[in-house]
Amino acid sequence: MEQILTLAASNLISPIILSFVLGVVAALARSDLSVPEAVAKGMSIYLLFAIGFKGGVSVADYGVDGRLALSLLAGIALSFVLPIVAFGLLRLMSGLDRLDAAAVAAHYGSISIVTFVAGTSMLEGAGLEAEGYMVAVAAAMEAPAILSALWLISRGGDGRRMDSDLMREIMFNGSIVLLVGAFLIGCATGQEGLDKIDSFIVAPFQGVLCLFLLDMGLVAGRGLRQGGGVLKPGILLFGVVMPLIGACFGLAAGVGLGLSTGGVMLMMALSASASYIAVPAAMRVALPEANPSIYLTLSLGVTFPFNLTLGLPLYLAIAAAVTRG
Amino acid sequence: MEQILTLAASNLISPIILSFVLGVVAALARSDLSVPEAVAKGMSIYLLFAIGFKGGVSVADYGVDGRLALSLLAGIALSFVLPIVAFGLLRLMSGLDRLDAAAVAAHYGSISIVTFVAGTSMLEGAGLEAEGYMVAVAAAMEAPAILSALWLISRGGDGRRMDSDLMREIMFNGSIVLLVGAFLIGCATGQEGLDKIDSFIVAPFQGVLCLFLLDMGLVAGRGLRQGGGVLKPGILLFGVVMPLIGACFGLAAGVGLGLSTGGVMLMMALSASASYIAVPAAMRVALPEANPSIYLTLSLGVTFPFNLTLGLPLYLAIAAAVTRG
Amino acid sequence: MEQILTLAASNLISPIILSFVLGVVAALARSDLSVPEAVAKGMSIYLLFAIGFKGGVSVADYGVDGRLALSLLAGIALSFVLPIVAFGLLRLMSGLDRLDAAAVAAHYGSISIVTFVAGTSMLEGAGLEAEGYMVAVAAAMEAPAILSALWLISRGGDGRRMDSDLMREIMFNGSIVLLVGAFLIGCATGQEGLDKIDSFIVAPFQGVLCLFLLDMGLVAGRGLRQGGGVLKPGILLFGVVMPLIGACFGLAAGVGLGLSTGGVMLMMALSASASYIAVPAAMRVALPEANPSIYLTLSLGVTFPFNLTLGLPLYLAIAAAVTRG
Amino acid sequence: METHKAKRVAVIIEAVMQSRLTDAMEDAGVTGYSVLPVLGGSGRSGAWSREGQVGRGQGMVQVVCIIAADKLDDLLTKAFPVVEKHIGVVAVSDCEVLRAERF
Amino acid sequence: METHKAKRVAVIIEAVMQSRLTDAMEDAGVTGYSVLPVLGGSGRSGAWSREGQVGRGQGMVQVVCIIAADKLDDLLTKAFPVVEKHIGVVAVSDCEVLRAERF
């Protein structure tokens, strides 16, 4: 317990977290501080490329073990199942109608890659390693949740929401393609490839993450200021409870697969996190009637900060306790 | 004297200065070379974050001495007083009317953060250190000059120019918030935080500064080409004399406070420099009738290059002579 | 021969090439992965500045030998001559009319700076150096080809295509100004200047190049998907044959000038490469009737990938064989 | 100079729907259109801004299309189902064009 | 398809004045507006361009607003004091909209 608190405290005063806090505070104070859209996208391309590449190199280094395929399957299964859990919980806890509940649920089945990145950097800080293929698991978990949520809606007799265009858009979503592509490049070029570009993708990584989180803080803060009103207490509570439930699913999967401490922790982080890029875009196409303020504010303004500050150290402590025990 | 000349010469052939010159030349030759707005903003966010953070870490390292508060007060006082001096001088030297003169004066009371950054990097080159909290002084000096200038106008019976919205915009201006925020993050995380991100905010700093100055050169050159005509000899002269006067005020303040050589030099640089981001925006809101060509061209096209090339080495030489003597 | 194959194979699985491939694949799969325009421009500014600066520093280090001027002249001559060769070949091999043929020819006389950069990074990997002033040769070869192509058209009695505005735009084109300017700054500041900014312009260079090539792959893939239909077999073949012919011209020039292995290889790469930035813009002004799909798709979608994957290792092997023999 | 009557259709629509709208427009025989960026805005569903956004979920674009007047009704009929459930605005105005044969 | 008459108000104004203008518009009962970027331009106060600019002091934006014709006068009256002393242009044109109830 004490260990968790120390970890959480040292996590809280890292430049990464404080940059996010700065962004939130600036937005709430209505400062005109803002990161240009192009710069934010550029940083996200950098982060996805770097994290995918490093994962691939680590797979090239340690070789593929049989757990890779199983972990991918487990990730996909989690992404399919978690929205159903989330949907049920939302219908219980909040007054959201089917459409809004399904849209929110899709976000919680999918993943937030920045939460994953923050998790890996916390592992690094703690001197732990995780399976390199967890990056591929992250990519695999992005999309299935969307299908799950649309299935929940279509069960309600609300017509077909999916067509082949949307399916292609979801599968070849930019962040999935970049993450998987960089992962494969890392696998193919291995340590030799990394040596060529590590002063670009390794050394400045934490710093870029700071500025990216500053921007996420600004966007989250703006969202809270403008859309915070839609978050009734029940919904708010869901934004903190659901990650914990997700983390339990992730814990079970990670331990069942026999992953390392780091791997279990990342599986928990993925399951606990909620999408704020791929899923919102898909929801605007497929469920335009659902209110974006709800799912965006909840995912980015509540669950993301919760995971970033308290969730991640907690998941690490639990993963450490369970895998060592 | 010889020492100053050597310093000035070695300053002049640094990549930083030459990048600025390249930008000016390209703009005057009407090249289509240009830096996208988003990239320029991205670089300025990087520079503000890095300089603020490093200042904060240095305060965390050496502890807060009582001079911090006094230096902040001195900076604020300078920022209030200098516009009044500048206003008087302008009315004497140039044919500008009250409005234009007040708008220009506001710029010279406030500061140019890039001049400050160039000053710190010249100090580094000379192996000198300055008080880390000079970053906070820089932030404190941004806004008061605007109030001073608006007070000069309202004295002329020209009605109220300030409302609470504008006040908030000035105080929570993006560059102030980022500079102060990064400073506080640096204070909080200290050397440990810096270790995590120094290959992002320390190593590439000088290089980013080069490209940023290339862009500033382009903007300044374009300004000179299009708006150079508005600068009558009297105004031009002001653009070179006022920084020297400002530097004297800064010298007095710095020596009075008992700052280090580096600290005195930066206090001079701040007082000598003229804003080109925060103040122009505020002037467009509060004094829309003032001609932006005058203050922008003067600040960015005359005073900034003067400080960058000749001013800074001069201020350093004087600061060294005075603090050692 | 075996050596070439090994080189080509190791070249093919470098992160740089694979990033380009990833971009092409993503575009062909109609992924929404995209690099913002501002970020792409920012990266190209970085690459031009870095490559120019490093070339200048290397000239400052080794001194100017008499070959600099001769190499510049040779480059200019090649840029004037190659379009005429290309034009004749196109009229023979493809059914293109005079206008389209001339527009395409201009591209092949001019150069692709990214091909040049990829060539230098391949040299580095092989532990070879090239004359630093090859950067200046690259800049000198950008523009003459445009004049050549317009002369080919005007010979056909098709009226004047050139005016003083266009001439200025071509000569002071942003990429020429930046390349030459950074080269001169490098010459002036030398190793001392490089020491100040090398962790910005040397260390991350390869990594930025990866992301830049990812973007070029996306643009090339999009071009192939939308405009690939215009490339009849004869034109396609030209896109592979012409670089080989250009490389022979470059080989003759490089050997004649007595350049090092690296220098000869870069001269071949420059002659073999086709412009995709400066020339397309000039063609839109001067030859608006020419179909941009043809020259853009050919240059970026056929010749660039050919040079990047197979051409460069081939040119290096030939240059090595010839200069050693 | 001689000008010809035409219609200017401007649709402000979510970025994620852009390709669906332009597909529908091409379906309706439109010969060309341009896409303009929108930085932000406000409507019944609240305010939004593009700043700092990474995903396409929250952005909007403006698709502008100049067409011959007789194609307008077909265009609106084909485009309406795309915009119907989505937030956004469709505005049609009269304009004059040079080179009428292009539209 | 059935369309309804409305007005399109387009205001090109300095970026620093954007929120003041949109506040005034909301004051006048406007139900929505969009903000478009402007890259540069030229006018009586000279030429400007957004390229390479870091501050907001020199940029302009275009605020576009579709409104019911009867709200136009109120809008112009409320918006005019904001734009009055500032550089920029206000242009109003007729347009037709689908879904009239939105404006």
Added chain:
Amino acid sequence: METHKAKRVAVIIEAVMQSRLTDAMEDAGVTGYSVLPVLGGSGRSGAWSREGQVGRGQGMVQVVCIIAADKLDDLLTKAFPVVEKHIGVVAVSDCEVLRAERF
């Protein structure tokens, strides 16, 4: 509020031709214009997009100009040679402006 009749000329043209067009417009006595970015589009010469582009060869911009009606013909006559051989679209529409003396 009192408004005055004017014309709004919107030219979508290749970025490389922008300065040539605005020079011609100034030649025709235009007192001001604004340049808006265009993200992409489609026409007889195919589809294009600004994404990831480094050069200016493929981009387009929209030049918007509000002018007094009596200057329109001169503007179109002077601008036409610039746009004639180039891809792009010229559209003119009626509008009302405040502060007529500015145009």
